[in-house]
Amino acid sequence: MxxxxxxxxxxxxxxxxxxxxxxxxxxxxxxxxxxxxxxxxxxxxxxxxxxxxxxxxxxxxxxxxxxxxxxxxxxxxxxxxxxxxxxxxxxxxxxxxxxxxxxxxxxxxxxxxxxxxxxxxxxxxxxxxxxxxxxxxxxxxxxxxxxxxAIQGRPAELEEIEVFFSQRDFKRCFWRGRNIWFRNADRIICADTHGGNILVTQDGEMAAIDVPAMLAPDDFSFPPP
Structure with missing residues (x-):
């Protein structure tokens, strides 16, 4: 989705x-x-x-x-x-x-x-x-x-980032030494989801401006072993 x-x-x-x-x-x-x-x-x-x-x-x-x-x-x-x-x-x-x-x-x-x-x-x-x-x-x-x-805004807080990804059907997990978010529907993995890469705009919207995303490899399973 x-x-x-x-x-x-x-x-x-x-x-x-x-x-x-x-x-x-x-x-x-x-x-x-x-x-x-x-x-x-x-x-x-x-x-x-x-x-x-x-x-x-x-x-x-x-x-x-x-x-x-x-x-x-x-x-x-x-x-x-x-x-x-x-x-x-x-x-x-x-x-x-x-x-x-x-x-x-x-x-x-x-x-x-x-x-x-x-x-x-x-x-x-x-x-x-x-x-x-x-x-x-x-x-x-x-x-x-x-x-x-160019988006003006402040760095998102941890709780806001949790809501941002949860509302988009992502689940948090730990994989290869990194905290990531995974969405099973399209097997997308996102990392580096900190406030420097996710902003809250002046209108209260949240924008992921530089979040690395990739397709999960074939051997990836959730939760990772």
């Missing part, structure tokens, strides 16, 4: 993500079959495949924000807040060089897994994360650029 989040949801946010994801998957396999420099590892093939997609699609353009220091940063991204007043301001995020964060199971994400994670965040939480493009700071290094609606 998926739950919408009203004005926070953008129905077209997944389209570019989906196109890039499918292209990167196919491109990666083609690079691995063809051999050469970028076929030495799957990670190298994924990085090059996504870079090629961005180059073909015009997503490798210059991003003005990246020419100034970020307004904030975290473990996975540098962040730039909008500097002009617009009706629907958006935050720009850039991954670090060839570093794509972590998955809900604690493993390091590859470019494809990172895009899969973002797509699930849109589908599960009604987020409006959009893939803006890819920049190449130097040869064989990329940063994935995304944006999402």
């Amino acid at each position: 998926q739950h919408e989040s009203g004005a926070i949801c953008s129905p077209n946010a997944s389209s570019t993500l989906e196109v890039a994801l499918e292209d990167a998957r196919g491109g990666t396999e083609a690079i691995l079959r063809g051999g050469g420099l970028f076929a030495t590892t799957r990670l190298a093939a994924e990085i090059e495949s996504l870079r090629r997609w961005s180059e073909r699609s015009g997503g490798g353009r210059d991003f003005e924000e990246l020419r100034r220091p970020p307004d904030a940063f975290g473990f996975e991204h540098e962040v730039w807040f909008p500097k002009v007043s617009v009706e629907r301001p958006r935050v720009l995020k850039a991954t670090y060089d060839n570093s794509f964060g972590v998955m809900a199971d604690g493993s390091e994400a590859t470019p494809i897994k990172y895009l899969e994670r973002l797509l699930l965040q849109n589908q599960v939480f009604g987020d409006d994360i959009e893939l803006e493009g890819v920049v190449e700071p130097s040869f064989a290094l990329i940063r994935i650029i995304t944006s999402q609606q």
Whole structure:
């Protein structure tokens, strides 16, 4: 069961993500079959495949924000807040060089897994994360650029987070050394569900702005052994 989040949801946010994801998957396999420099590892093939997609699609353009220091940063991204007043301001995020964060199971994400994670965040939480493009700071290094609606609010309290996930049919459990939430209907796992990733807006809505989500592996059972 998926739950919408009203004005926070953008129905077209997944389209570019989906196109890039499918292209990167196919491109990666083609690079691995063809051999050469970028076929030495799957990670190298994924990085090059996504870079090629961005180059073909015009997503490798210059991003003005990246020419100034970020307004904030975290473990996975540098962040730039909008500097002009617009009706629907958006935050720009850039991954670090060839570093794509972590998955809900604690493993390091590859470019494809990172895009899969973002797509699930849109589908599960009604987020409006959009893939803006890819920049190449130097040869064989990329940063994935995304944006999402700028949401003003405060970090959610533990009790509010409990309600947020329980109302969406998730169950809490402990798996691979991490506290996670699991939903059996679509076998979604979510992690890092702290107040830094879930905000309570000025209107009292709750928004999961950066909660890693993934499909449970085939051997996952609830509750975990």
